[in-house]
Amino acid sequence: MELPPCGLYRTTASFGSIPAGRLVYFHNHGNPGPGIYLPKEWRYNHAEFQGNGQVIEDLDLVRFLEPLPPEGFYRVVEPFHCCEKQCRLFEREALLQLGYNADAEPILFTPELVDSMLAVPAQGWKTTLATTKNLRQLRVPISKRDNLPPQ
Known part of the structure; x- marks a missing residue:
């Protein structure tokens, strides 16, 4: 399965504890695997993301990530x-x-x-x-x- 590119996304369904409708950063080549990261703060109108993300175990779920234009x-x-x-x-x-x-x-x-x-x-x-x-x-x-x- 080809994964979407790394970048900003909106969740359109829940990912574990992350509800639908949240800003996330998707990292398609994380360790131990592809994952999503929540913002921890904003600096100069730019989101800074948490260091630890949530691994996406079921890669079919990436269809619930809506791509966003870059900041x-x-x-x-x-x-x-x-x-x-x-x-x-x-x-x-x-x-x-x-x-x-x-x-x-x-x-x-x-x-x-x-x-x-x-x-x-x-x-x-x-x-x-x-x-x-x-x-x-x-x-x-x-x-x-x-x-x-x-x-």
Whole structure:
């Protein structure tokens, strides 16, 4: 059986103690076998996952993992509203950060330039997976603060 790629997923059924509708990281080549990991915390709108996961003994259960777009920075290719209430319009070519909550609900954050540095707010706008079709992922290098290039 071919396993799905490592990455973010939403559970659509229970996996032991992990209920349906949860954000998990699926690791297809773990030791002792493929498993799912729950988030332990969020840093800068990015989920950090537990070191110990739950092994998936019955590999047929991977069909209950719904793939999610990766967290990270995106640009808007088609304008859209965050939700049916149309609370927030995201304009074409806007820069957004995509993250998730523990229930695997997508959240969009709107970065802005502050004193020549990119600042990302801690609060964002809940949206639906359907809206992510309007986004294209950007490649952004990631560095730790201690490893920043000289200014």
